[in-house]
Amino acid sequence: MVTEALILSGLLFTIGAAGVLIRRNAIVMFMCIELMLNAVNLSFIAISRQVGVSAQLFVIFVMTVAAAEAAVGLAIIISIFRHYSSVDVRNFRLLRW
Amino acid sequence: MDFTQLIFYVAAGLAVVSSLLMITRKNPVFSAMFLIVALFSIATIFVLLGAHFLAALQVIVYAGAIMVLFLFVIMLLNLGHDFEPDIRGRLGWAFMGGLGLVLFAEILTAVQGAPGDAGGDVLTPWFEAKGVVAGVAEPLFRDYAVAVEITGVLLLVAMVGAVVIARREA
């Protein structure tokens, strides 16, 4: 089941990554990243069977970090929404080349 | 196929399907909802893998806190409608999907080298000895106390940062 979990984790990670590529809505992109983090968490949980509880501890920190990131990230999105009235990343191209 | 495995596959299938739905739904609210479903499914798998405490955390923190935050922001910014075409076209889809497949294939190749179930299970004895919560808490606060401290700082930073940056200009 560990191997399966790892594969599932990889699959979810891939879906998340693909989501980041496919979506243009900053919030949804961020959600996809959250999914990727969760996929990694799944990996940690899976390997903790052999590695021990320290891998689970890692997950705790990841979750905390994810929460912190969510706070900051959403704040940033709000901040940029004030300027562009949009969260579509295609619009954010003042800086390029 | 025993019962656990059945649950595992159901949960896994659910997770995959809902995450696929998440990245394909036009409406961000739907996406968020499907992500929550996916997170629940993953929490289920956590349980199956023996991480009961973390499964609880997953539900509480992720589904309960983070995703609510997401939904809140989506609503705040009034993005809860689906006319904004924020998904790439068919060609982009295919291309990105292809890239995803390649990535998955690569991960798969690597993961196959992992010990898998054959690597034994050190976790079950540990939790049996320590209990589900204490088994996590003890090493967390004994061996990683310093990390916990840092996490505190991190959360402080996140809080301060979020406040500062989202604050409306005076």
Added chain:
Amino acid sequence: MSFLNDLYSGPWIVTFLVFFPGIAGLACLFIPRGWLKRFAFSAGLIEFLVSLPMFWTFGIGRIEYQNYVSIPWIPDWGISYAIGVDGISILLFLLTTFLLPISVLVSWEQIDKRERAYYAMLLVLVTGILGVFVALDLFLFYVFWEVMLVPMYFLIGVWGHERRIYAAVKFFLFTAFGSLLMLVAILVLFWLHLDQFGVASMAYPAMLRLDIPGGLEFWLFVAFALAFAIKVPMFPFHTWLPDAHVEAPTAGSVILAAVLLKMGVYGFLRFAIPLFPNAALDPRVVMTMLVLGLIGITYAAWVAAMQPNLKKLIAYTSVAHLGFVMVGTFAFTGTSVAGGVLQMVNHGVSTGALFILAGFLYQRRHTYEIAQYGGLAKVIPVFCFALVLTALASIGLPGLNGFVGEFLILVGSFLRYPWVTLVAATGVIFAAYYMLPMIRRVVWNDLTVEENRSLIDLSRLELAIIVPLLLMMVLMGVYPKPFIDRVAASANWLSERVELTIQADTADDALAAAEVLERSPRTP
């Protein structure tokens, strides 16, 4: 006078001479505008006068480095501040100090904007050049080598003519290209020394003892040679030169032609050949370099013959002259090497004078187009006299300086490569073919351009600039012996030592040979 003797046989005089212009240059930035020119000139003159006794205090016939000093600089890397002069460098060193006051003086009337920065750059540049000629530590050498790039870049780019930016950038990138690869090669040498002797060192004498694996030696040589060949410049790396020359202000052109190019040949003589004798004097390499030198001699002469622009013509003649020097260098007999060194000095004097004269013309008419002149002998005879004399010196008329160097190069080269010399000697013909038509179209012919009728002849200042150069041309042509004497011993020693290293087949023999012939850096 014993005080003077002590001073000039001591180690610090060279250090003073190297850094004095740079310090004076920095001081220029803070000098009141009214005093600036005089200050810069005095600095140059002091530099020259202080350096002048070195000509006599230099021990003739001695092969070790004189005025040698070596103090640790970055001990962690075995880098020391090691400088000294020998026969290869002494004349180039003095040539530089000689040209310094002259190029300052040239600028007096030609530079009318941003003077402070100008003189500062000029003086700092000279520090870089002098440093290159005396550095006996590879790191120190490289530092000076690069340091001199920046002020030259500014001189061309800020005070140059229309296409100055293009020329400046081209100059910089072109020359930096070679030197950067050399840097890698220096590091490989450093590593080899660390590997073979267990000691970190960048000292030049120490590097001579290295036993470099054959294939590696070749590539290291290529890296060094590329840097120097660009600087020389050898065909086909020469195209930066005409642009840089044409666009640079007069003093810049003078320094560029008279001294900067010499750093390339000096690099060959001091570093590329002695450090990698087996690669450098491999028959195929030698033939390649000789052929490139020959192409430089002939091809550059042909191109020069077609130039409508006075400065560009002179620039190409530099390429041709340096081709001669390269032939002499790679023929590598004592005579040809000495001739090469001498020819560098000669070229410095005569081409420097040519650029100065071109600058005088430019100041009067604001054009370098040869077609804009003609018949000047009627209006400005003194100028024309100087121009003709300089041109004749440049094409190697016996009795003037150009001939002696050329003669020694060819006579020395003939001993080994008669056929090469045969082709090289045709350069004598081509030299007349490019220079005389220029003279004819500028000095002789009819006075067709109306503006030229009102030209005024050389002022006193201009005479003060050009006369020393003319005197040098005649002096070095009529009585070159003192100059040759100072080069001869080192040149002979160099060629013998390198030959010996090559002959010594095994590493041990090579080491022994190096040991025997090693110049012990001792302070007299």
Added chain:
Amino acid sequence: MNTAMHLEFTSQLDYLWALMPEAVLATGALILLLYDGFFGGDSSDNRAVGWGSMVIIALAAVANVWLMGVEEVGDTGMVALDGFRTFTNFIFLAAGALIVLISFDYNRREDIKDAEYYALLLFALVGMMILAGSRDLILIFLGFELMSLAVYVLVGFNRKDPRSSEASLKYFLLGAFASAFLLYGMALLVGSAGTTNIGLMGVMLNAESAELLTVMALALLAIGFGFKVSAVPFHVWTPDAYEGAPTPVTAFLGAAIKGAAFAAFIRIFVLGLGDFHAQWEAIIWWFAALTMIVPNLIALVQNNIKRLLAYSSIAHAGYLLVALIAANTSGMASFLFYLIAYTAMIVGAFAIVLVLAGRGDRYQQLSDYDGLGWSRPWAAALLALFLVSLAGLPPTAGFVGKFYILRAAVEAGYLNLAILLVLTTLVSYWYYLRVIVNMYMKPSAEAREGVAWAASLRTVLAVCAIITVLMGIFPSWPLLKARQSVAGLRQATEQVVETDPLTRR
């Protein structure tokens, strides 16, 4: 110092000692926040907080000095106590101090009043120091995120400016994205090594028969770090973030953050996983090669000075990657030396860019620098000095640093990288020269309002210029210190390069 304190990491309290500078900084930042909250009110200036943070940085530096006398016993502690860490700590603190000083002007000009600016700067410093000093993947991750979160906010701190927000968003999204990869790599690494301690991994894993999983983990880890140090092709966020961020933060990004990421990169890959040199070498080689080539090429066509410096900074990451791949003492020492030099010159350069940009950062185009050499001689001369140093011309610190890196590369046998380095350096000359061309060789742009050179800013410039020149001419002492700091760090790494350097790649 002879009575060295020994830490055995038997209790968590030991870690508090070991993290003393970080603790000082974090506490200080908290105090600053509280102070601002209670007494700051609506003050029009946040300068008091700024000076307070200077004091805190100084205290942290004192703590760091104290730390130099502390020795660790045993080698598996989560936090390293070695010369490498104290050295980098000093550099980060110094960079932080310089950034604080140049921020005064900027903040006043751009009307940024929030005291959180300085607090976040200090928190970022905490994160960097933890990042550079940890040996445990968890701590590294936390440090990483701590630093990143603070910096995401700092980049977007100029809320009035859409560019700032945009930069922040791009940095954040891509940063989080890359974090996921990094984390995945960590997961796989933990999975294959069975431990989160970098020090133990070398023991647990057999380098000779490294599994694909380990290699994959290394690759993902390298990619994650590659993102932070902006190695090509993971550099894409860098120019945008640099350009959009408030200029002091840009300097911070360029100097300190990259340095911290590099320090951690080196700690993990060279010190922790040096045995796996053969496994990660190929990846880092390509990182280094691409990171030297691509940004140097792109910088040629830049017209915005900040963006140009951003690409330049990416290119410097490439040079540092060469030091990293050399994985020998010289490589690590050269990294430390380069870090000082680089910090000085990049902060100096950005400081001048900051001042000249004027209110609202209007003057950032290269054409705005036309004729500057004659209208603002000092600013131009200093900028030219920093550019020359960035270009790596003697006699500046940049040259010595580059020389050291080259030496490391040659010693380790990476002649090809050494040659690539010098060739790309050649290309870089071109765009550095462009700035100088504009400043000195073009006619002056139209006159604009004068700029105020605050004393703090002048101090920063003087310090940077002196460091740049002095370390170029008399580099002995810092070189010695750098070498001492990495001496004995890891003997095993020396064996990696024992073979004939000229027969390998």
Added chain:
Amino acid sequence: MVGPPVVPALVALAQEAAQSAEAAHQAAYVPFLPSWMILLPFLGFLFNGAVGFFAPQQRKLVSVVGPGVLGLAALIAVVNLVMLAGVHDAEAVIRSYFVWIDIGQLRIDAALQLDQLSILMAVVVTVVSFIIHVYSIGYMGADPGYARYFSYLNLFVFFMLVLVLAANFPIMFIGWEGVGLCSYLLIGFWFTQGEKAEAGQKAFVVNRIGDFGFLMAMFALYAYLGTLDFHTVFEMAPRAFEYGGAAVTLITLFLFLGCTGKSAQIPLYVWLPDAMDGPTPVSALIHAATMVTAGVYLVARSGVLFALAPISMNVVAVIGAVTALFAGTIAVMQFDIKRVIAYSTISQLGYMFLAVGVGAFTAGIFHLGTHAFFKALLFMASGAVIHAMHHALEHAGEPAGEDMTQDMRNMGGLRSHLPTTFKTAWVAALALAGVFPFAGFFSKDEIIWSAGAAGQTVLWAIGIATALLTAGYITRWLVMVFHGENRMGREVRGYLHEAPLVMTGALVVLAIGSVVTGWVNIPEALPLLPEFTWLHGFLHPSFEAAEHILVEHLGEPAHAAPVGGGEGVWAIISTVAALAVIVIVFNALRAKKYRPAAEAVEPSGPAGLLYHKYYVDEVYETLILRPFRGICRFSWRVIDQVVIDGVAVNGTAYATRFFGWIVSRLQTGQVGTYALIVVLGVLVFLGFVTL
């Protein structure tokens, strides 16, 4: 190592030679102020040059100093000659003043070698120079560049003396190039006229081709012998070089290349006719009497080397003979008063080379000496004519360009106006034609005889044919200039008058010389005359070694002409033939009506070929110069500007920038693109490790 190493044994030879050089110091002949001989002209140059710079209008002092220094120098030379003649077989004296170049084995002293040959040459040079200087006072009197002119002329004599008196090849080369320089300056003296400046330049460049040969010869000599001192070289040569060997042949051929340049032989003669653009005294001095004979002097000086190289000797003789005939034919159809004589000079130089080429060194030098007088005289007579024409045309207010003043078709019948000139010109012409008892008779006769005696039948025949040709064209010259009807306008004719006394005086002195210089060497074979082979005896020490080698390998010269008959017989035959030619041509042409140049039709057919000098200049232009210029232009425009600078240098730069631009397009500013790039990077690197 490629190339001939210096054999150690040769070092011993060199030491030996040095000892014998020391012995030379102990000879009885003590040179008289030799350094002053060359210093005086140099001082004159400095003085006149200074005057030219600072007081160009000052003429008196210049008129005194310019010729004065030469007079003194000539005096010294003559004294030396007399002293030397008084010592039987005096050894050469070498005076070394300072070391010029000293490096390794190469040591070149600034030294003079005073021996019979050099002193004789010095006398010829100084005496003729002195006369021409005097003449110039009159000829150049009105020129604004008077002082400059004299300074150049003095400088020329200085260099010529350096050339003649040098004790080694490099010092000789200084003089060699120095005279070329003065020639350049003097041809272009009237530099404001484009073609004159160009003519000077042409002379210089063509001479440089020759100098290239000289240089190569020096290098090879040094490579083989390790020295370049005449004394040592000639001492060592017979032992160091194999007779007829490749080395010595090459060396001598290179030397001869130098000679063809300086002495205007095929194929490098083309500059000399153009050199006539200079002032006429310059033509007389440099391009007739002295400089152009330097090549002959060089061959004579290096007689030992040439004697060792039979092929080179033949080349020299053949080139000389062919040039003599070739230039003679061109002279037949020229109308420019100076060009005729210029081609004649080339022709006569050919004779001299023929002489030295067949081993008759003395004969060559003999002809050199006599030729110096009568050819200088011819030029100066022309000068007097041009002078007169110029003045007359100017006074008449008509254009006085060179096409007017120098074209013989505009002249005719000048004998009444310029009596002295007319007479002296006849003397010179007869001397040139080789009529007894004028100087040319003796010297030319000896050359032709030597050629015959050496068994060179063809060359001998060419020599005779050329002698007749010479008589023909010089008679034509005389007739066209002095006889017949004056073809100028009446008004102009009225202004024609004889040159001033300084000029005519000089003409007379030279005329005397043209007669008597032949008498220094009267072969015994001539009937009715006392045998007086003073010159042979005098020059014997200088040519002894060379002649010894020749005799050793070729045997004694024959005593009969190739077709029979002794020297006396052929001398009479040739004189009679020459006289006959003169009479025939004189009568044929006197009656002929020439039209003034402006109305004349260009000759066509064979005459046109001669008139156009066989189109040699055109051929050179088409076959050599134009393609060469093409190469130059190609080198610049295509190789330099397009290939190297355009493609290789700027192309690289542009390509780099272009790549930069391309890559910069990846920075779209879109997070999506960036994420894509990141993912692609991840995929590639993961693929890298997983595959």
